[in-house]
Amino acid sequence: MPDGPTNPNHAHRRETHAGGPPTADELLALVEGEALAPERAQIVATALANDARLRMWVEILTDDRKGLQSLGSADASLRAPADLLERVEAQVEREALLGLVPAGAPTADELRTYERPGRKPGVLASPWFRFASIAAGVAFAMGGTIVALQLARTTVPPMLAEGDGRVGGVLVMPAQQGAASGAAGVAGNSGTMRGDLADAAGVTRAQRRARTVIRVTTSLPTERILAALERFDGQNGSLVALRVDANAGVAPRPGIMPFADADAAREGVLTQVRTALAAVHALDVARAPIPGSAMARGGSGTHGSQQRSSTQHGAADASGTPSTAQPKGVMPTIGSALPSAGAVGEPTSREVLIVAVPSEGDWIEIIKRRLAIDGVKLELVEADGPVTVPAPADLMSVLWWEQPVATWGPRVGVPVVIERR
Amino acid sequence: MSLTGENHGGGGPDDLIDQRLVARTRAGEAGAWQELLARHQDRLYGVCVRMVGPTPRGRELATDLAQDAFVKIIQGLHTFDGQAKVSTWMIRVTMNVVLSWQRGQRLRQHASLDAPVAGHPGGAGGGPGSGSETRSHAELLPDREPTADRRVQSLELRATVAEALSQVEPEQRALLVLRDVRGLDYAQIAHVVGVPVGTIKSRLFRARINLREAFENLTKPSTTKPSTTKPDLTKPPANKP
Structure with missing residues (x-):
């Protein structure tokens, strides 16, 4: 029935209104348990006392409100899906790439979750810097060529003789070569470390884990996977994942992805290693030991890092054991280069991450969970024999002995191969 | 009174933290927006669930809606003017996303079902x-x-x-x-x-x-099919003594 003069309720409503009964807002306040104005409280109370229907409505609406509030209590335990923020990040990146970002909104780069090693624009803009860079590059290439030729004439290190580093088309990282070499580097002055490495079971596990390769076939940007790994790492305050672009015929291009926290904590060290890594990797050093904690501790930049990596690799060969010792208090992610993709296989694009994790615990499972994001296919590959990969310097093999001995523990490098087809 | 952790005091400590996170995000600090969303994602997701229903399907839908809302929050952070608390503003964005989606769903329904009942107080505009x-x-x-x-x-x-x-x-x-x-x-x-x-x-x-x-x-007896149409409160009282 329409609400109007023909509706008998209409007159009643207007009359009631004119008579000053409780307003809707006052009833709402009653339902919600709020106090009324003193001059109205008595009027409303009287109205409720005289009107059973009205009183019943107030009571029942109050009950309804309590029912709704109980839903709120239940919702307090409601948790958003664990991957919600990752999905948000992916969508932000997608929309940024598609140009769907509203004007003024931050770009995907501004919203990144990790720090990229950046060069200062002011320095880059300098023509002197460019000239110096070109000159340094030429000199470095020449020096690298000479060193490479010398390396080719020398005997193959025992470590390389064990295998060609290829298993089923997938290269595998031996257990923490860098750490092993670093262990040897300090073995002469640290008995404590021997004690750690005497954990045969740990070493065995490390060897087993070392042959575990996580392959990721994906259409996602590598950055997404890196971000996933970085979050995993960031939980433990560690710093670096090394990314190797292993496209066929292209020299690997390492990139360091430090985390903000660790970056802040170790800014000075990271700066040094950042400088060193490109050169170290380009040389693909796998050569004679240079005893060296002193060398490793001293110096900076490319040259020092080259020597450090040589030391580490040689020491690993000498030990003949993929012994592992790295700080375990912090959770380092170390990067280690793999040979170029020409030896790796057929994919149109392949990148390799080496993630160092403690050799005990469920870290590999954690990595897999971290990588279990939409669009990523995970494949676990077990190597069928001992394999080795020439390893240039990595961050933690440079730094690990700077950590307290008590924090040393077995670690293992897990290669994560990202293939894009 | 807050039942679920909403901070009602203007400029409370929670809101100060939120404002700092907004500022850090605007300054381009990596990860700040994640921290901001992480603080509120459960509550905002809860709003979405309650709006679309707590069924399994509703939770999936709520996840999608929350995702859209979070993206809009990130992209709209530069428009946040500080007149309301950050948490309130985030709820506003989230609710707008949910209601927009629900309006879209209604538009897909038959017009006769969508048309508001004349005189019904439950119309969309209120x-x-x-x-x-x-x-x-x-x-x-x-x-x-x-x-x-x-x-x-x-x-x-x-x-x-x-x-x-x-x-x-x-x-x-x-x-x-x-x-x-x-x-x-x-x-x-x-x-x-x-x-x-x-x-x-x-x-x-x-x-x-x-x-x-x-x-x-x-809660009517099962012999009566629950009405899915809007109640017409302009009808004469049915149960009036």
Whole structure:
């Protein structure tokens, strides 16, 4: 029935209104348990006392409100899906790439979750810097060529003789070569470390884990996977994942992805290693030991890092054991280069991450969970024999002995191969 | 009173933290926006779930809606003017995403089903809402008595409230969720919905009545099919003694 003069309720409503009964807002306040104005409280109370229907409505609406509030209590335990923020990040990146970002909104780069090693624009803009860079590059290439030729004439290190580093088309990282070499580097002055490495079971596990390769076939940007790994790492305050672009015929291009926290904590060290890594990797050093904690501790930049990596690799060969010792208090992610993709296989694009994790615990499972994001296919590959990969310097093999001995523990490098087809 | 952790005091410590995170995000600090969203994602997701229903399908949908809302929050952080608390603003964005989606769903339905019932107080716009302070309850309250034996007392019946809530118009459901489920005050709700406080009260009162109607429809004896149409409160009182 329409609400109007023909509706008998209409007159009643207007009359009631004119008579000053409780307003809707006052009833709402009653339902919600709020106090009324003193001059109205008595009027409303009287109205409720005289009107059973009205009183019943107030009571029942109050009950309804309590029912709704109980839903709120239940919702307090409601948790958003664990991957919600990752999905948000992916969508932000997608929309940024598609140009769907509203004007003024931050770009995907501004919203990144990790720090990229950046060069200062002011320095880059300098023509002197460019000239110096070109000159340094030429000199470095020449020096690298000479060193490479010398390396080719020398005997193959025992470590390389064990295998060609290829298993089923997938290269595998031996257990923490860098750490092993670093262990040897300090073995002469640290008995404590021997004690750690005497954990045969740990070493065995490390060897087993070392042959575990996580392959990721994906259409996602590598950055997404890196971000996933970085979050995993960031939980433990560690710093670096090394990314190797292993496209066929292209020299690997390492990139360091430090985390903000660790970056802040170790800014000075990271700066040094950042400088060193490109050169170290380009040389693909796998050569004679240079005893060296002193060398490793001293110096900076490319040259020092080259020597450090040589030391580490040689020491690993000498030990003949993929012994592992790295700080375990912090959770380092170390990067280690793999040979170029020409030896790796057929994919149109392949990148390799080496993630160092403690050799005990469920870290590999954690990595897999971290990588279990939409669009990523995970494949676990077990190597069928001992394999080795020439390893240039990595961050933690440079730094690990700077950590307290008590924090040393077995670690293992897990290669994560990202293939894009 | 806050039931679910909403901070009602203006500029409380939680809001200060949020404001700092907003500033850090605007400054381009990596990870700041994640920290901001991580602080609120459960509550915002809860709003989405309650708006679309806590079924498995509803949770999936709520995840998608929350994702869209979070993206809009990130992309709209530069528009946040600080007039409201960050958390309130985030709820506003989230609620707008949910309501937009629900309006879109309604548009896909048959026009006859979508058309508001003439004179029905549960229309999307809420009718003449402002200035309700002087309105008599008789203009809003049904002339019948509520069904006394269907009070929300037992746990089971409270579960039915959730079902009844899903049958209320989305705009009214939003008010009930914000007020009772999330515990926002009127000023915050007014900011979220974008209407004056007086209008909020008027619409909220209607929403409560419509929730009651939906609840009683659901708890009617099974011989009667629960009404899915909007109750016409302009009818003569059915149960009036």
